[in-house]
Amino acid sequence: MVAGVWSDDPSLQLRFTTEFRKLLIVGSGVLPRFVEFLKKGDNPQLQFEAAWVLTNIASGTSDHVKVLINLNVVPIFVHLIASPRDDVREQVVWALGNLLGDSPQNRDFFLRCGALKPILNQLNDHPRLSMSRTAAWTLSNMCRGKPEPIFEQVKEALPALERLIHSDDEEVLKDACWALSYLSSDQTNNDNVTRLKTIIESGVVPRLVQLLLHPSPSVRRHAIRVLGNIIANGNDEQVLIDACLALSDLSDQSNIQKVMRLKTIIESGAVPRLVQLLLHPSPSVRGPAIRVLRNIVVNGNDEQTQLVISSGALQCLTKLLTQDYNKSIQKECCLMISNLTASGNIVNIQKVVDANLIAPMIHGGERMHETIMQSLGMSGYKHHKNLP
Structure with a gap:
């Protein structure tokens, strides 16, 4: 087999490259030969088989990935993304996804090699579904990792991701939402406001809200994660209104997926931000924010309820009851205290x-008085019979 790969006969090269692809042999000294085959533009089938061999190796250990990178395969793969053959292009995008997904260092190296733009070009002009899936997965790997990629290097992917989240394919949707989740997650650098503004202006939020009703639980979960990140880190009022309303409706549903949805909202870091939004200047933001928190209290477990409390929700409710005279907001406050x-x-x-919280509720009128008495229950009321 090794002799066949090193042969000058194209038919033997193709035959034994295919055999090596099936065996996935790394230590036989033939990898440089496969890299050479990638350059044989006059034999695209051989290019395809060689790319497939190297893709399989790239899915192995970090040592395997390091061997391939040291063979300078990355620039060749990037060049092959422009191949006239669909199968060659798709295979090298897959190989790049394996390689750059191995570590943030590899990801950054690939971005410096200019790998992003050729991949984005594959998503123009109605690509095949298999290419959309592979490219979406590779893009999610490009946006993944700690430390995060430099946003300036990946932001040009946003128009493509906005198109991908309109796909009808579940796999494409999941990976596109994953990429947006990585891009919208909290970062330690100083580009947070600009980054989120750019993501929001790309137009992804309305579609993400629609995806909250997608039949796939996985797609819904990924969309929640992105919206949770935007709520946790964003400042655009209309986006906050839309996102809070969407999460409010979603967290109010009580079916088998309820626990997972609440868990995802909480894991996105949205709860402390939602508590802050209770004091937002706009009642259109305050109302949905308090409903999301109330639904967490109603439908979540005790640990999740304590997270809401420890994030400062009760202090915000006190301010709302004493300073906010919007009847709808005050009603939501009463209901949340009742739930607690x-x-x-x-x-x-x-x-x-x-x-x-008791005094402003009792002094706030008959409706509040009835609510708090029902909330505390007989045992609680007796325990605190000297309430003001």
């Missing part, structure tokens, strides 16, 4: 009392 105390949980009741 309805079980008679003494710890939660004590926290409500310590936050000085």
Whole structure:
């Protein structure tokens, strides 16, 4: 087999390259030969088989990836993305996805080699579904990793990602949403505001809201993650309104996917930001934000409820009840306090009392008085019978 690969006979080269691809042999000294085959533009079938061999090797260990990079295969792969053959182009995009997904260092190296733009070009002019899937997956790898990629190097992917999230294919949707999730996640550098502004202006938010109703739980979960990131880190009022309303509706649903949706909202880091939004100047933001938090309290577990409390929600509710005279907002405050105390949980009741929430509710009128009495329940009320 080794002799066949090193032969000058194109038919033997193709035959034994195919055999090596099936065997996935790394240490036989033939990898440089396969890299040479990538350059044989007059034999695209051989190029394809060689790319397939190297793709399989790139899916192995980090040592395998390092061997390929040291053979200077990356610039050759990037060049082959412009091949006239669909199968060659798709194979090298797949190979690049394997290689750059190995580490942030490889990802950054590939970006410096100019790998992004040729991949984006494959998504123009109605590509084959298989190419859309491969390119979306490779793009998600390009946006993934800690430390995050430099946003200036990957932001040109946003128009393509905006198109990909309109796909009807579940795999494409998941990977495109993953890429947006990585791009919108909190970063330690100083480009946070500009980055999120650019993501929002790319037009992805309306479609992400639509995807919250997608039949696939996985697609919904990925869309929630992106919207949670935007809520956690964004400042655009209309986007916050849309995102909070969407998450409010979603977190209010109580079917088998409820727990996973709440978990995803919380893992996105949205809860502390939602608590901050309780004091947003616009009631159109405050209302949906409090409904999301209330739904977490109603539908979540005790740990999730305590996260809402520890993020400062009770102190915000006190301010809303004493300073916000919007009846709808005050009603939401009463309902959230009711949800927090309805079980008679003494710890939660004590926290409500310590936050000085009882007095403004009782002094706020008959409707509030009835609500808090029902909320505290007989055991809680007796425990705190000297309420102001």
